[in-house]
Amino acid sequence: MALRGVEVDREWVGARASMVLTFAVAVLSVATGIANISSTPSGPLVQYVPELVQQTVGFTGALTGFLMLGSALGLRSGLRAAWTSTVVLLPVTAAQGLLQASVYSFPLVVLSTVSLPVVLLNRGRFTRDLDLTTTQLAAVVSLVGAQLYGTAGTYALREEFNNVQSLTDAYWYTIVTGSTVGYGDITPATDRAALFAISVLLVNVAAFAVALGVLLTPAIEARLSKALGKMTESQLDLLDDHILVLGYGELTEPILEELDERAEFLIVTLESERARLLSDRGYSVLTGDPSDEDVLRRAKISRARAVVVATNEDAQDALAILTARQLNPEVRIVAAATHRENVNKMRRAGADTVISPATIGGHLLVDSALGSEDSEAIANRLAGEDPDRR
Incomplete structure (x- = not known):
């Protein structure tokens, strides 16, 4: 507790x-x-x-x-x-x-x-630096510069504008002009002021367009990453106290359904198409080799609560377990062995707990054949069909 x-x-x-x-x-x-x-x-x-x-x-x-x-x-x-x-x-x-x-x-x-x-x-x-690209810096500078240009110029020419008496009025005129709203409460009274107003309009519209493009580009990239079954680095950086599910197979599906209601988890799989399908279902997915050290570091294995390895390939699972144990000696690793003879091998690779579904199923079937009344109830509870299951 x-x-x-x-x-x-x-x-x-x-x-x-x-x-x-x-x-x-x-x-x-x-x-x-x-x-x-x-x-x-x-x-x-x-x-x-x-x-x-x-x-x-x-x-x-x-x-x-x-x-x-x-x-x-x-x-x-x-x-x-x-x-x-x-x-x-x-x-x-x-x-x-x-x-x-x-x-x-x-x-x-x-x-x-x-x-x-x-x-x-x-x-x-929160340790990531604000790494602005050249385009982003240019967008910020152009946007700020456009506002300063319009405000300072309008205030300097306030005698040639109707209803401009303060910096607030000048800034207001810059904003409504750059946004193309144009309320008409402030208007140029001379040709020079009119030419300046045209320049304010062009400069501000261009600055807003550049800034909008810079803001939309990362959002589009993030959307594409999700569509391809990938997570962005910023999303990975926020992982903490999560469960890593290394690989995907027939044994993994019921695990995902159980985890979905109980804990935050991240699936690591090498199959890009599988990653995309899992991402479409709302799961967090990292496309990469579950036995690759760099991939597991990106998945923040150092901050993981536990690791679950349960595919149909015992050899690949053992390699993933070995890599996970080397990167985080303290994390709890639970694995499923498709073949009974591989249980001890997975333990030697570093798994804390290894379960053999085939062995468990065999025991339940034998107990049921010998007249045990509890085996069917246990099987239903494991399958999630017991109405009293908590």
């Missing part, structure tokens, strides 16, 4: 908990910001906060929530930058909740406060 308690605690405070809590804070922050967008701040800190901050906090909650959604997606990819942004944003969401101080904001304060130590505790789980 103590061991089971440890497993539950790890799940509650692990990397997955950090992602779930961050996502929950993000959704709650957006909802709270929308609910309080027209209300007047009345929290305990309002009298100590400048009026400008009070006016701002009413509508920035939703914006912070969307930033938190980005951080949650980054945590899913194991990014250290996402962990840093989450640690920074959680106190911000808590402070916004205090200042908003409505019946909707107090859950946000509590959830943000609870989430922060969990995220801090899992700092070592």
Whole structure:
């Protein structure tokens, strides 16, 4: 029971908990910001906060929530930058909740406060660097540069625009022009301003197009990887306390059905077509040789709870067991031997437990033939046909 308690605690405070809590804070922050967008701040800190901050906090909650959604997606990819942004944003969401101080904001304060130590505790789980490609860097620079160009230029030419009096007005005009919304509340009053407006439109549309393409490309690649039965490196990096199923065969199918309801697991198989079919069924699959050291390292065998090896090829299974034992001497390995004479060989290869389905079936059949009334009940329970099975 103590061991089971440890497993539950790890799940509650692990990397997955950090992602779930961050996502929950993000959704709650957006909802709270929308609910309080027209209300007047009345929290305990309002009298100590400048009026400008009070006016701002009413509508920035939703914006912070969307930033938190980005951080949650980054945590899913194991990014250290996402962990840093989450640690920074959680106190911000808590402070916004205090200042908003409505019946909707107090859950946000509590959830943000609870989430922060969990995220801090899992700092070592998010180690991937934000490795931006040249195209991604160009997209970020062009997008930021386009906004700066439009805002600075519009403000510098504010005398030649109708209704531009501040930097906020200039930025507003840049956004509505670049997004092609064009509300018409701000318009150029001279030819020079009109030419500048055209340049702002072209630059911003191009910058948005580049940024959109860069954002969609990784999503398309991830979708293709899933269609081909492959997992991305970011998904593999988040594996923890999982069960590795090495290989796939007739003996593996009932194991997958049992594990699907009880634990997180990853299937490692060399057959790409089989991997694609398993992925279509919603299983996590890594295409590769189950006896290859590099493949098992990518499958995070060092953090696995257990290893299950059960195909119809005892020789390949023994090699997979040997490799798994070398990479993680402490992991529990359970195997199924198709042929009874290979049970001891698999144990010598490193398996902790080896089960021979043929031997078990033979014993049950003999017991039943000799009049045992328990053998059929045992067989039904093993097959999952016992209605009282727990």
